[in-house]
Amino acid sequence: MPASFRILYPSDLWTPFPPRRTPEQRRQHYLQVIARLRPGTTIDQARGDMGIVAENIARIAPDTNKGWTVAIEPLRDALVSGEVRSTSLVLGGVVAFVLPMA
Secondary structure (H helix, E strand, O other), rough: OOOOOOOOOOOOOOOOOOOOHHHHHHHOOOOOOOOOOOOOOOOHHHHHHHHHHHHHHHOOOOHHHHOOOOOOOHHHHHHOHHHHHHHHHHHHHHHHHHHHHH
């Protein structure tokens, strides 16, 4: 990664994570991946492409992938849920109303 690359906070070290490919590892669903879209690619195109990947994995390993799929969402939406966003807007409106009164 370039030295200036940051996702959530600065990192001093990046290392590859090679997952083991054992049957026991296939049953553990613990990874989350953060990625950037290729320029010119829409999120709907990425969802379609990753949906195909998920279907292929489910076809190859139906026992370990039953009920699992791929979810693609913008990082902002993943970090800030809809409830937090709504609450922030309401509190901002209250502040905007009370501040002129003070």
